[in-house]
Amino acid sequence: MRYVFEAALWVWDARREDTWVFVTLPADASEEIRELTGGARRGFGSLRVKIAVGGSTWRTSIFPGGDGYVLPFKRAIRRAEGLEVGDVATVEVELADF
Numbered sequence: 001m002r003y004v005f006e007a008a009l010w011v012w013d014a015r016r017e018d019t020w021v022f023v024t025l026p027a028d029a030s031e032e033i034r035e036l037t038g039g040a041r042r043g044f045g046s047l048r049v050k051i052a053v054g055g056s057t058w059r060t061s062i063f064p065g066g067d068g069y070v071l072p073f074k075r076a077i078r079r080a081e082g083l084e085v086g087d088v089a090t091v092e093v094e095l096a097d098f
Helices: 013-018 027-037 075-081
Strands: 002-008 021-024 047-053 056-065 068-072 088-095
Touching: 002 021, 002 027, 027 068, 027 088, 047 068, 056 075
Parallel strands: none
Antiparallel strands: 002 088, 021 068, 047 056, 047 088, 056 068
């Protein structure tokens, strides 16, 4: 499954000093992903994904969060794409194992 959406980059408050930056997947996509994947989760409930933002692509994991799945946004990707916390990015997420 593949999902394309726009989301704002935000900093995880619990680790603010480490600058962990994420985007939150839309609620409908998160719900569909939960239904599709059932119990097929890895550590911390993560799921492997392929990501595309602008001209950058990478593999990572999404994690369950309070408002749906969250996607960590690497500093190198933010720099390459000229994105800062608060900016809105167009994100393409593809489940890697389904």
